[in-house]
Amino acid sequence: MIIDAELCRGTFFVLSSLGWINIFDVMDGTHIAHVDLSLHQEDMCNEQQQEPAKISSFTSLKVSQDLDVVVIIGSSNSAVALNLNLYFRQHPGHLLCERILEDIPIQGPKGIDEDDPVNSEYNMKLTNFSFQVDRSWKAQLSSLNETIKSSKLEVSCCAPWFQDLLHLESPESGNHRTSVLHCAFSSQDIMHGQYNFPQKDHAKTSDLGRSWKIVHISEEEEPIELKCLSVTGFTALFTWALERMGCTIVLWDLETQDIQCFSFGKKCIPVDSSGDQQLCLVLTENGLSLILFGLTQEEFLNRLMIHGSTSTVDSLCHLNGWGRCSIPIHALEAGIENRQLDTVDFFLKSKENLFNPSSKSSVPDQFEHFPSHLYLRNVEELTPALDLLCSAIRESDSETQSKHFSEQLLNVTLSFLNKQIKELFIYTEELDEHLQKGVDILTRYINELRTFMIKFPWKLTDAVDEYDVNENVPKVKDNEIWEKLSCEEVISNAILNNKIPEAQTFFRIKRHSAQRLEDLIRIGLDLVFDSLKKNNIKEASELLKNMGFDVKDQLLKICFYTTDKNIRDFLVEILKEKNYFSEKEKRTIDFVHQVEKFYSGHFQENMQIQSFPRYWIKEQDFLKHKCVLDSFLKCDHKDEFNKQNHRIVLNWAQWWDQITEESILLPRISPEEYKSYSPDALWRYLTAHHDWLSIILWTGEFQTQNSYVSLQQNKWPPLTVDVIDQNTCCNSYMKNKILDMLARNGIFLASELEDFELYLLRLSRIGGVIQDTLPVQNYKTKEGWDFHSHFILYCLEHSLQYLLYVYLDCYKLSPENCLFLEKKELHEAHPWFEFLVQCRQVSSNLTDPKLIFQASLANAQILIPTNQAGVSSMLLEGHTLLALATTMYAPGGVSQVVQNEENENCLKKVDPQLLRMALTPYPKLKTALFPQCTAPSVLPPDITLYHLIQSLSPFDPSRLFGWQSANTLAIGDASSHLPHFSSPDLVNKYAIVEHLNFAYYLHHGRPSFAFGTFLVQELTKSKTPKQLIQQVGNETYVLGLSSFHIPSIGAACVCFLELLGLDSLKLRVDMKVANIILSYKCRNEDAQYSFIRESLAEKLSKLASGEKATIKELLVLLEEGTWNSIQQQKIKRLSSEASSQWALVVQFCRLHDMKLSTSYLRECAKANDWLQFIIHSQLHNYHLEEVKSLLQCFSPILQDHLRLAFENLPSVSNSRVDSDQVCNKSPQELQKNKEEMTGFFEILLQCSEEPHSWRWLLAEAVKQQAPILSVLASCLQDDSVIPCLCVWIITSVEESVAAEATRHIQGLIEGHTWDLEDLSVIWRTLLTRQKSKTLIRGFQLFFKDSPLLLMMEIYELCMFFKNYKEAEAKLLEFQKSLETFDVAATRIPPVIPATWLKDQVCFLLKVMLQQCKTQYELGKLLQLLVGIEHFFSDGPDVKKLCVLSQILKDTSIAINHVIITSYSIENFQHECISILERLQTDGQFTLARRVAELAELPVDNLVIKEIAQEMQTLKHIKQWSLKQARVDFWKKCHENFKKNSISSKAASSFFSAQASVGCEHPTGLSSIEERHLLLTLAGHWLSQEDLVSLDKLEELEKEIWLCRITQHTTGGNQEETEPIFSRQVSASGELSFDSLASEFSFSKLAALNSSKYLELNGLPSQETCVNRLDWKEQETLNFLIGSLLDDGCVHEASRVCRYFHFYNQDVALVLHCRALASGEASVDDLHPEIHALLQSAEMPAEEETGIPLRKVQS
Secondary structure: OEEEEEEEOOEEEEEEOOOEEEEEEOOOOOEEEEEEOOHHHHHHHHHHOOOOOOOOOEEEEEEOOOOOEEEEEEOOOEEEEEEHHHHHHHOHHHEOOOOOHHHOOOOOOOOOOOOOHHHHHHHHOOOOOOOOOOOOHHHHHHHHHHHHHHHOOOOOOOOOOOOOOOOOOOOOOOOOOOOOOOOOOOOHHHHHHHHOOOOOOHHHHOOOOOOEEEEEOOOOOOOOEEEEEEEOOOEEEEEEEEOOOEEEEEEEEOOOOOEEEEEOOOOEEEEOOOOOOOOEEEEEOOEEEEEOOOOOHHHHHHHHHHHOOHHHHHHHHHHHOOOOOOOOHHHHHHHHHOOOHHHHHHHHHHOOOOOOOOOOOOHHHHHHHOOHHHHHHHHHHHHHHHHHHHHHHHHHHOOHHHHHHHHHHHHHHHHHHHHHHHHHHHHOOOOOHHHHHHHHHHHHHHHHHHHHHHHOOOOOHHHOOHHHHHHHOOOOOOHHHHHOOOHHHHHHHHHHOOOHHHHHHHHHHOOOHHHOHHHHHHHHHHHHHHHHHOOOHHHHHHHHHHOOOOHHHHHHHHHHHOOEHHHHHHHHHHHHHOOOOOHHHHHHHHHHHHHHHHHHOOOOOOOHHHHOHHHOOOHHHHHHHHHHHHHHHOOOOOOOHHHHOEOOOHHHHHOOOHHHHHHHHHHHOOHHHHHHOOHHHHHHHHHHOOOHHHHHHHHHHHHOOOOOOOHHHOOOOOOOHHHHHHHOOOOHHHHHHHHHHHHHOOOOOHHHHHOHHHHHHHHHHOOOOOOOOOOOOOOOOOOOOOHHHHHHHHHHHOOOHHHHHHHHHHHOOOOOOOHHHHOHHHHHHOHHHHHHHHHHHHHHOOOOHHHHHHHHHHHHHHHOOOOOOOHHHHHHOOOHHHHHHHHOOOOOHHHHHHOOOOOOOOOOOOOHHHHHHHOOOOHHHHHHHOOOOOOOOOOOOOOOHHHHOOOOOOOOOOOOOOOOOOOOOOOOOOOOOOOOOOOHHHHHHHOOOOOOOHHHHHHOOOHHHHHHHHHHHOHHHOOOHHHHHHHHHHHHHHHHHHOOOOHHHHHHHHHHHHHOOOOOHHHHHHHHHHHHHHHHHHHHOOOOHHHHHHHHHHHHHHHHOOOHHHHHHHHHHHHHHHHHHHHHOOOOOOOHHHHHHOHHHHHHHHHOOOOOOOHHHHHHHHOOOHHHHHHHHHHOOOOHHHHHHOHHHOOHHHHHHHHHHHHOOOOHHHHOOOHHHHHHOOHHHHHHHHHHOOOHHHHHHHHOOOOOHHHHHHHHHHHHOOHHHHHHHOOOOOOOHHHHHHHHHHHHOOHHHHHHHOOOOOOOOOOOOOOHHHHHHHHHHHHHOOOHHHHHHHHHHHOOOOHHHHHHHHHHHHHOOOOHHHHHHHHHHHHHHHHHHHHHHHHOOOOOOHHHHHHHHHHHHHHHHHOOOOHHHHHHHHHHOHHHHHHOOOOOOHHHHHHHHHHOOOOOOOOOOHHHHOOOHHHHHHHHHHHHHHHHHHOOHHHHHHHHHHHOOOOHHHHHHHHHHHHHHHHHOOOOOOHHHHHHHHHHHHHHHHHOOOOHHHHHHHHHHHHHHHHHOOOOHHHHHHHHHHHHHHHHHHOOOOOOOHHHHHHHHHHHHHHHHHHHHHOOOHHHHOOHHHOOEOOOOOEOHHHHHHOOOHHHOOOOOOHHHHOOOOOOOOOOOOOOOOHHHHHHHHHHHHHHHHOOOHHHHHHHHHHHOOOOHHHHHHHHHHHHHHOOOOHHHOOHHHHHHHHHHOOOHHHHOOOOOOOOOO
């Protein structure tokens, strides 16, 4: 039976009573499809997991025009909506007629030739081929455009179900005539274009795949008439009527399942409408009504204003009784452009009520309840319209033909503005800040428009001359008098005489600014202030009254806002007399006077705060804050302006509460007065100032205030815990110290007492919960527990068994003294706790077996948690041995337990039969407990080792140890061999073989295992590895999104993608986005966390498939979550921190090819924050068009500025270097483009496109001379810091310095590859030029941890600041840093090698030495560098130079810098020789000797010159003529030579030279003696040489003997009896020349006392001797030789004879005797004279007795 039918677009839908909808094609009668309505119950049941509401029967149906949705109405006031697309996709078998492409005859459009390309293109669309006939560029662009448009349609599902039906009517055909289409389109895009079907998001409309939707329109029990008027793909419109209620219109939103109802009266008729437009028209008694769902009245009228007319809107408002609506500004703009004054008037009338446009209350009520800031906002929103009106008036006024319109527009606008200000001042007594700003805005527009009003009756004053002014402006009566007065006097006179308009006219003639009433009133108020300064209250009051002010209010304002103390005090007295002050204001005035009294004088600040050094406040900080208040309380006598004696403004004090007032007074009072102040203010003051001593005193009194001490004896106000908790302002360290001190005395904060964990934390700070005196005596919880009970419960809740055991043991807690231990509920909830308590009781009383029995039962309770522990339950559970062990300690033993007595405890009673059965496995034990009468026999053991280990799961004796004969528990099939893990039977039976892929390991957070598994299992076997990697990457991306809330899985997926070589940025961004959205939704919704997470995971799964609708939805949630996160973090919405958080949103849009989010930019524009707007848009590369579209959100002025700023900017496509464009451009064009790129941001944008971006950026830095680019280059990936540093330095210095530093570079500097060698050259160049600051800044930027930074600081300290002490500390720090650098270099090779670093340090030290300008600087620097001489590998010897500098520090001699530049030992000695010569010249021999010792130079000449100078000194002081002085001098010379260890040759030469000088100027006997001494000394030193020259010695000895001969000859007869050389000391005891010479006699010289002088050869004989001496000298010589022989000096006597060829018989005789005695000569060898002597010796002895004999020592 057919119930209902409907014809729609050539398709006939029939609803049958069997629950089917049959669909037919009306053209050929084909049965297209059918729908089973009974399926909706099954689908709804599956969706809701419950029994759906049944619809008994269906009454009608309605089909949408797009054939997408059909609505069936049931008889139970309900309706079902069916999405046919989804239905036929789920049930494709119900679609009976389906055509395919092969069945479609290919034919072209009518009227087109078959050979025409249009026909070919048309036919190609009907095939599966993608070939395009038209290959022109225009056709290609059109194809791409269609593809892009189709990709944005978001129809991710399949095509409509009727796509293969060939006889559809166009939805636009209003006459519903049928027409046969001769072609069908398989392309979904073409089909849409042909039939113009409205498209929608199927995913949304289907509610995630639901094809059935049901709604219950009404729950009324009485019958109603329900009818469906129209259906679209999104909504369904119903009417239902009740007799008592009338007709109701219902709109059902198929997407959101929302229902909107609108009730009419009984007399109304809905009007049917057809077509796509779903119009809801109702015919009522009053006429035709239109219902608009989802649209407010104002929105509807705005649209009507735009698309209709103002009169229509006005008529509609009047017809419906609506008030004025808000009209959009573009409607006003259109009205002005079309000269429609009614539109302007209507617009302004709609804006009249600025306080509340939608309010219907009276105006006074609006002013009373409406916030002023909303009024200001309404005025600001009106400013664009007012700007538009002013602009229109200005433009039309300049045109002659538009003046009439300008006048009308001006009148309308001014009337509106004046009315707004009038209403505001009528109902508002005083303007606050917001209202004043609003009035200023309106007044500004009035003032601007008033200039156009002047144009009508008068000319502009700027354009007329004096004659015109005098002619048009009326004369002032008092003009002549006022001409003689000043401006202030004129205004005062005018106000006092009520002649303000005349004064304005006067000032207008004078072109004075006081012609404006505002300026005149301002000057009048100044005059009032001046009158008050003169204490003229009468004149001030008159001025205020005549200016229209309330005198009382104005005087009160002046009194409370003035900073002039005299005026304030004067007004206070006047107003007090008139009783104008309230009690609160009087208290405020008294308090201000008290503050001024404290702070104005030289009041001593309470400085005991600083007595505790750990919490002291710096004095300069204290004074800094103090001077802020003092600036208003004291006057600076140096400043004339400050002589007004500024004080506190009374208005400030009005806002101070009691605590603030006391906080102001506390710094100025003595501690004795603290008691009278509130504890809150005092505690806040003391803690804020960290006054530890006062806090200790106060808390000490607080701890004892409960004692019997009288409150009058307390020195502090009463302190409470709440005061401490709420007013502590110190740092956390001191706060914890205070709380710890109180806690030790048992005083705790209420917040800590309420939170037990905080309480435990506080106890842990004062010794923990286990200590001797635990301060918890007063602790009580809300439940009445003490601390021990609560702590026991805490341990139970956190399973702290060991801690609880120690705690109970420490405090010896037991059920006797802690009833909490006996709580049965705790024993039941925690069986181990009962066991712990029972065990502790056993340890307390070891003799009581009952306690052990109870402990065993508690242990059994742990093993048997389901039943009550007892002996019987142990046996039943199979714990036989435990039961027997328990019965051992039961009262009465085993026998007592077995006895079944009723009065016994059920826990220990055991059924004997149960015990017998339990003891069956133990026959021996059973026999012992239950003896039998049979004969005893040997029973097997009850227990074996395998019984003992059978409860251990790793060792199951039934399956293991089957090969052991003692194992009686082994089952029959147990292995007879020792099993192992690779046994085949074990593997087959028990092994679980599972092939785990990479996803398994990713689920467990193990990316490395996943990667290894993927390589082995899949990648190595794949023939298309790239496709496989991409596929696996997509799977990993989906997995990561589905588990976004699990960090381990997300991190594993990210790591796995990176291991695959894929970019993980998209996954990381999406997971971050998901977590932000999840936290946001959980924070703002009441739904379950798991439900929100699962729904979000579903959306993310669609995100992985690239579903645009889901991306948009997630983007909206992300924006809301980002705003919420910024709000939660309390960050300013438009700050840089907030902008950084929006980077994630922008990145999300880019990764998903979405238009960049403009939410943040829009907020910036609304707030007129243009700087943040530009920074954010530039930072994230927004398209210029997108940015320009947001400029309308700015204020008009900023809009103009920004539009001008953006006019010359290139578009994004031009500013960016597209990769395709780069490929198509020639090198010349690219080079030209690069040269044109000079903007900073353009360089940064271009940088990201370059392959080696950091190198390119360095080249640009050199090219543009922009050091900042090198800094940015160092922040890029794969950068090298050394090139960045080089470029930064080169671009930061002058051109000349840069040219010198890059002179060694061949080719262009831009393309140079910088290395350490370049840095070394730059380093040396800048140091030579003394550009150390540039180097320091560069290393701070790029090598902030480099030791070279310290060396450069040392350089500046020494070279520029001469701060050598601090430089020494820096040098020690540098050495430590260098050691750390060397240690680190052994582990990780540094960027700068240590050797290179040390070379640069060496160069720096050399440069420092070379750049020293004075010897003082050089000396100080050398002292500083003594400890680091190892850095001078090839440099100067710092120690020697330092010593040399110290030697020369008091002289005028400077060290030549050449030895620093090119140091060598030879150069150093050469310099020292030069210094020696200068020192010798200056007579500074001591310093010269130190220099010689330092340079290891011989001191011979130095000592000799020093001696020579001393000789000249003696001669100069006339001492040289004294003989004794010369004797002492020569002795001193000898000792000095010996002391200084000079060379023997030099000393000998010196004495020889002096002897020669004395020979040239003989002065008598003394000169001969002196010469004799000098020659003796010369011979002595000559004999000290290693290779003694005998010839020189003999020559010296001969000279000495000549002196002796001369001395003896000239000495007279005295020498005959007493030889001169034999006298040692003179009569006076002084040393003489001879006595000194005798000390160095040649007689003992080994070199001369050789054996050759004792030989006879060479000895002069009597015949060969040559007498070269005169007879007197020969006698003297003969005498002296005789003396030598007397002294035994045979060698010397022989030498003297040979020197002078002198024959001496005694000498000859001695030598011959020696020769004969030694056998060297025979008798024949004797000289003739000896032979003659021997012959004469043969004479008789008596003849020879008279001859004396000489004794010679042998």
